Amino acid sequence: MTLHWLEILPIAAYLVAILFLGFYRRDRSASEEDFIVGGRRLTLPAFIATLVTTWYGGILGVGEFTYLYGISNWVVFGLPYYVFAILFAFLLAGKVQRSSFVSIPDQFYCHYGRRGGILGAIFTFFMTLPAPYMLMVGLLFHLVSGWALWVCIILGALFSVIYVLSGGFHAVVRTDKLQFVLMFGGFAMLLAVLVWRFGGLSFLSVNLPAQHLTWHGGNSLTYISVWFFIALWTFIDPGFHQRCYAARTPATARNGILISVGFWLIFDCLTTASGLYARALLQGEQIRPALSFPLLGHEFLPPLLSGLFLTGLFATIMSTVDSYSLLSAITIGHDLLKKWPSGKSAGPAAIKTGLLITVVISIVLAIAVPSVIELWLLLGNIFIPPMLLPLLGCYFPALRPDTRWVLANLVLAFLVSLAFLTLSVWHSPSLRELSFYGGIPPMYPGLLVSLLIFGLARRKRRL
Numbered sequence: 001m002t003l004h005w006l007e008i009l010p011i012a013a014y015l016v017a018i019l020f021l022g023f024y025r026r027d028r029s030a031s032e033e034d035f036i037v038g039g040r041r042l043t044l045p046a047f048i049a050t051l052v053t054t055w056y057g058g059i060l061g062v063g064e065f066t067y068l069y070g071i072s073n074w075v076v077f078g079l080p081y082y083v084f085a086i087l088f089a090f091l092l093a094g095k096v097q098r099s100s101f102v103s104i105p106d107q108f109y110c111h112y113g114r115r116g117g118i119l120g121a122i123f124t125f126f127m128t129l130p131a132p133y134m135l136m137v138g139l140l141f142h143l144v145s146g147w148a149l150w151v152c153i154i155l156g157a158l159f160s161v162i163y164v165l166s167g168g169f170h171a172v173v174r175t176d177k178l179q180f181v182l183m184f185g186g187f188a189m190l191l192a193v194l195v196w197r198f199g200g201l202s203f204l205s206v207n208l209p210a211q212h213l214t215w216h217g218g219n220s221l222t223y224i225s226v227w228f229f230i231a232l233w234t235f236i237d238p239g240f241h242q243r244c245y246a247a248r249t250p251a252t253a254r255n256g257i258l259i260s261v262g263f264w265l266i267f268d269c270l271t272t273a274s275g276l277y278a279r280a281l282l283q284g285e286q287i288r289p290a291l292s293f294p295l296l297g298h299e300f301l302p303p304l305l306s307g308l309f310l311t312g313l314f315a316t317i318m319s320t321v322d323s324y325s326l327l328s329a330i331t332i333g334h335d336l337l338k339k340w341p342s343g344k345s346a347g348p349a350a351i352k353t354g355l356l357i358t359v360v361i362s363i364v365l366a367i368a369v370p371s372v373i374e375l376w377l378l379l380g381n382i383f384i385p386p387m388l389l390p391l392l393g394c395y396f397p398a399l400r401p402d403t404r405w406v407l408a409n410l411v412l413a414f415l416v417s418l419a420f421l422t423l424s425v426w427h428s429p430s431l432r433e434l435s436f437y438g439g440i441p442p443m444y445p446g447l448l449v450s451l452l453i454f455g456l457a458r459r460k461r462r463l
Contacts, residue, residue, distance in 0.1 A: 001295065003144050006303035010311045011144065014182065015159055018318070021178060022163020022171040035168035035348040036102045036330055037246035042173070047247055047256035050176040050323070052263045053183065054239045057133045057320025059271070059313060063293040066275025070212025072219060073275060078268040080231035082261050088234055089257035094250035095395045102245050104238055105335035107394040112406045114339075119410045120387070121335035127383050128238050128331065129358065130324035131365035134160070136317045138366060143294055144310065150367045157363055160321035164329075165352050169246065172322050179315035186312020187270040189305060190297055194277045197300065207280035226441050236387045238327045325362070329355035382417040385446025386410045389454050401457030409453045417446030
């Protein structure tokens with residue numbers, strides 16, 4: 001699509017503003033703890049802004065799913081995450097905040113020894129790789145500029161993370177505040193204009209397929225239930241843990257998550273409703289569901305408002321890119337490089353080295369596998385089984401078995417999940433047409449192995 005200059009202007013202004021905020025008040029003498037968790041001084045408003053924006057980077061995927069399946073988007077990508085976020089708030093937030101650690105691998109090193117810590121750090125690194133979100137930023141740059149996708153991925157990555165090199169967590173939080181306003185403002189404006197121009201539910205009910213207004217969207221109960229298991233990711237998400245480590249008090253961490261759930265509910269209503277309008281108004285074989293949101297804004301908003309909406313899309317994704325890039329960098333610099341004998345005093349310098357490594361690997365992945373869904377499958381589905389129970393064991397000693405059992409869990413649960421994913425890829429026509437082997441998501445057998453190992457360990461302890 002060809003943009004009006006008034007559409008480009010807000011995007012350019014946003015990129016300038018984000019760099020200014022990111023580099024503002026940088027402290028070259030910051031300690032490692034300050035660089036990673038901001039000195040543990042995160043206030044409630046800042047906590048909410050940075051958690052809400054970081055957790056919602058997959059906005060193009062939300063648009064695609066709503067375009068294809070309607071309000072089922074809320075059931076799949078909303079409800080299960082509210083449930084587990086609320087459980088995290090009451091069960092884990094206070095425990096995480098009161099600990100003296102700054103990362104999930106820190107917990108593993110403490111409770112499961114060096115080998116457990118290294119395995120936990122490797123898994124955490126792949127969990128936080130921002131490649132899917134760098135790809136989404138690249139797709140947006142490609143859409144608005146027409147430049148080659150690989151060029152747009154590199155430019156999007158640089159704009160999203162360059163200020164993290166100097167400001168660390170402080171820079172992420174400062175930029176997240178602006179991005180919070182832009183993401184909510186953009187969708188609220190879009191939805192208001194669409195309702196004013198076309199009407200509300202009566203318009204949608206006439207112009208949508210009947211299944212788009214059902215809770216399942218034509219999907220099976222089995223398919224939908226899989227997403228409730230995937231939402232277990234919330235418990236092991238390093239972004240949740242980092243923000244709890246950074247919170248001023250346990251109450252800040254707990255209440256911040258609970259209030260964030262309310263904001264996610266509001267934003268899910270805005271995005272799902274906008275996706276329904278996209279399905280009703282954008283028709284034709286040339287429509288790419290993954291780009292339904294930017295196309296909707298471009299087609300039905302005046303140029304300046306369309307530019308503001310596109311800016312909100314950039315803000316939604318880039319707020320996740322910078323956070324996940326920092327988390328991956330922390331894993332390399334703090335949890336791996338610093339643990340070698342020669343790296344004990346590496347500090348922020350090692351994390352900055354980790355950031356450069358993270359960006360290079362993520363850009364290569366995003367260019368090599370240009371599909372957000374494929375990247376989520378390759379990077380995400382195999383890490384919940386090995387990490388979930390060991391991490392819960394860090395906070396609940398009654399669940400914590402002997403270190404040997406945990407190491408067996410980390411290795412076997414991962415390998416079983418990886419084996420099922422490999423079989424799925426092998427028996428599918430292509431990654432784009434991936435179907436799970438035997439209809440079984442790789443996470444299920446991995447979780448079963450993990451439960452069996454922890455069950456055996458608990459039984460042996462009782463004998």
